[in-house]
Amino acid sequence: MSAVDVAAVDAALVARLAADATLAALLPDGIYFDVAPGNKTRFVIVQFQTHEITDGFGMELYEVLMYRITARVLTATGVDANAAAFRIHQLLSWLPLGVIAGYTHMETLQVGRDKHMEVDAIDNDIRWQVAGGDYEIWVSPSAPGMPEEFTPTFDGRVFDVS
Numbered sequence: 001m002s003a004v005d006v007a008a009v010d011a012a013l014v015a016r017l018a019a020d021a022t023l024a025a026l027l028p029d030g031i032y033f034d035v036a037p038g039n040k041t042r043f044v045i046v047q048f049q050t051h052e053i054t055d056g057f058g059m060e061l062y063e064v065l066m067y068r069i070t071a072r073v074l075t076a077t078g079v080d081a082n083a084a085a086f087r088i089h090q091l092l093s094w095l096p097l098g099v100i101a102g103y104t105h106m107e108t109l110q111v112g113r114d115k116h117m118e119v120d121a122i123d124n125d126i127r128w129q130v131a132g133g134d135y136e137i138w139v140s141p142s143a144p145g146m147p148e149e150f151t152p153t154f155d156g157r158v159f160d161v162s
Contacts, residue, residue: 004102012100026084041074062140070132085131106138
């Protein structure tokens, strides 16, 4: 179990997406975890998938959280969900998430793509465009007890703990 609250990663992720004016213009109905309110037609859904902790040297070295992040657009709106998915990708891929309480952001990687059409469960004539992907967010705890000189970095192949 992490010494810091991993919900801080959730908050940083949502803050990154919510702060972008371009994404807000494409999907003005907001960002939601798991389910949006029924009256929304253009929004982002963030779904937590997995969380792994890697220990070493008697402490937690890093954590990897995976989220499925998708743009959801009612087809009748005339907006293309692909444009929003691309903007989400621009905001998250290879950029720091910003301040994450108790953590140092290492990197965010898109590890899968999601694109499909959904038929509404109540009205079969209603269609939803869904586009986005699965993102891994790599963080290192910076909680008390972690040596200050220990800051793991990741170059895509191997961790450097020097």
